[in-house]
Amino acid sequence: MSTKLAFVDTETTGLDPFLHDVWEVAVIVREDGHDTEHTFRLPPDLSLAEAKALEINRYMERVTAPGWKWDDRRTAARQLYRLLDGAVMVGSNPAFDAEFLAHFFGSYFEKPKPWHYRTIDVTTLAVGSLYGRALEWTRKDYDATWYDKVAKAIGWPWKSYTVSEQVSVEPPAKNVAHTALGDARWARDVYDAVTTPDPFYAASDEEMVALVEPALRATDEGQR
Structure with a gap:
């Protein structure tokens, strides 16, 4: 049985999970060799937001763009929790994302860290x-x-x-x-x-032929 991987990234209103909110989460779940993409938009509290953080992640530009729609936080929490349950979280500095997500889940679940204890940076x-x-x-x-x-x-x-x-x-x-x-x-x-x-x-002989044949055919046609 393959391990579920979750490639995760969050956008936040600052760097401190005790003071700031996560407002966008993306999870790419990989199971049995297949990837599925999920994005959640969570309306944040901006009262303590860091201006620099909002500048870097282009908060105002993005949330005011046509088609932007916020998700219900409780519904998103349930869906996101299910996706991350038992998964190995992979990302760029995933410890940062994990802390923000744990604080988010803490409002809805007794166990705020459903993922595998070892994250991969x-x-x-x-x-x-x-x-x-x-x-x-x-x-x-x-x-x-x-x-x-x-x-x-x-x-x-x-x-x-x-x-x-x-x-x-x-x-x-x-x-x-x-x-x-x-x-x-x-x-x-x-x-x-x-x-x-x-x-x-890693290709087998048959797969190697399939990889090389189109290039050979194109070269042959170009020489005619």
């Missing part, structure tokens, strides 16, 4: 992958400077977008960054980049 995961490659390259080339090369490439403290680029995943576009669904999709892509083999190397 995709930036840390990707950095581990890069240092793992440095180990392989060092053993192959007898050159320990590969570690320094990785450290220089990702910088310190690690910046998620820089690390993302190092594992060949483009960060979200400006109009998508700091939207819950856009960031959840990006976190999923980073996770997949370091945990899923390239289809080219």
